[in-house]
Structures are given as C-alpha cells and as structure tokens.
Amino acid sequence: MDRRQAAGSWLSGPRAAAESMGVDFGYRGEQLGLPREGRGSIAPVGRRIAALYLDWMLCWVIAYGLFAGGEPRALSLWTLAVYFLLAVLTVGTIGVTPGKRLLGIRVVGADGARLGFVRSALRALLVCLIVPAVVWDRDTRGLHDRLARSVEVRI
Template identity: 65%
Template sequence: MDNRQVIGSWLSGPRAAAEDAGVDFGYRGQQLGLPEEGPGSIARPGRRIGAIAVDWGLCMVIAYGLFARGDQQAMGNWALGILFVMSVLTVGTVGCTPGKALFRLRVVAEGGGRLGVGRVLVRCVLLCIAVPALIWDRDGRGLHDRLARAVQIRI
C-alpha cells in the first residue's frame, strides 16, 4: 500500500477503510429489521435536525410569550423545560412532536409500537442533556434513542 492509499483511508474514515477491505455494513436500520427506503425506514439526520429545530423554535416562542420577556438566559431555561414537557406529552401519546410531524417522522419502540412511559422519560431527559443526541450509532440513532430502545422512522 503506498502513502496515498494510507492517507486516503485516513481521510475517508474508518468505515470507508473497512468497506474497502470487504466489510459489509448493510444499510441503516437493517439490523433492526427496517426497510432501506420509504415509510418505516430510519429517519435521515437532515429531517431529524430540522424537526428538533422546529420544536426548539416553537418552545422559544412559547417561553418568550409566557415567561421571560427580555431575559435571554431565563428564556432559554424555560424553553428547555417546555421542550421536555412537550416531548414527554407528545411522544408519549402520539409518537411525535410538532416538528417531527411536520417532517413526517415518528418515534417508535425498537420492535415497533409505542414507547412506554419510562422509556419516553429516559429519552426526553437524555435529549435535554443534548450530548447523547449528538452521539450516533451505525444506524444513525442517537444515544438517547439507543438507551431508550427507540427508533425514529419516516412515516
């Protein structure tokens, strides 16, 4: 292997290097028994980021209107609390927040069906911490979804 191949494999990342060596990772969601494309497939990162941005914006507007006019720090804290309550109530009942509904996403249990109350609470607490949501597995699920045994799918 010459230096270009070594540098090229380093720049493209470990997954690309493993695929070049013949490792088959399959598609996102294959290990979970989900389809590759269309309804029921794993939600792509762009849609998930768009959904959380809509939810956060909605929570900021509510916090500004109800609680914290002028105090930016207080408004952010209230918005985080509103995001937690909204996520618990909406994901726990209908399986999606307003942002997820707009982007046609739903949160379901790994085996299908609704999440239980305990798993919804775990997921929402970890989402509000933010760090677990930024760490993804090979299927594109955030750590908060993985620990709650949840999957965000397209509907």
C-alpha cells in the first residue's frame, strides 16, 4: 500500500478501509430485516436531521408564544420541554412528529410495532440529552433508538 492509498483510507474512514479489504457490512437495516430502499427502509440521516430541525422550530414558536415572554434563557428551557411533550405524545400515538410527517419518516419499534408511550418517552428524553442521539451504529441508528428499541423508517 503506497502513501496515497494509506492517506485515502484514513480520510474515507474505517468502514471504507475495511470494505476495500473485502469485508461485507451489508446495507443499512439489513440486520433488522428492513428493505434496502423504499417504504420501510431506514430513513436517510439528512432527512432525519431536517425533521428534527422542523420540530425544534415549531416547539420554539410554541414556547415563545405561550411560555417564555421574550426571556431568552426561559425560551431555551421551554422549547426543550415543549419538544419533549411533542415527541412523547405524537410518537407514542401515531409514530410521527410534524417534522417527520412532512419529510416522510415514521418511528416504529425494531420489531415493526408501534412504540408506545414508555419507549417514546425514553427515546425523547435521550434525544433531549443530545449525546445519545449523535452516537450511531452501522445502521445509522442513534443510541437513543437502540435503547428504546426503535428505528426511523421511510413512509
């Protein structure tokens, strides 16, 4: 392996380097029994982040209008509280938040069943803590999804 290949493998990451050596990781969601593409496949990361952003903006508007009264510190805490309630109530009942619905994403249990309130509350709490949401596995499921035994799929 020359220096250019070594630098290329370092820049592309360990997965690409392992795949170039013949390791087959499969596609995202294969271990969960999900299809490779289309309805029911794992939702793309960019779309999931955009849905979270839309939900956060909606919660920000609600918190600003109902609770914060223009106080910046209070606005941040109220926005977080509104997001938590929104996520628990909407994911626990219909499986989607408004942002997820607009972008064609649904949260389901890893077994395909509805998540329910307890698991959606755990998931929302972990998203609010941020760190579990940015630690991913090979299927691009965050730690919050793994602990709640959930997955975000395309609808």
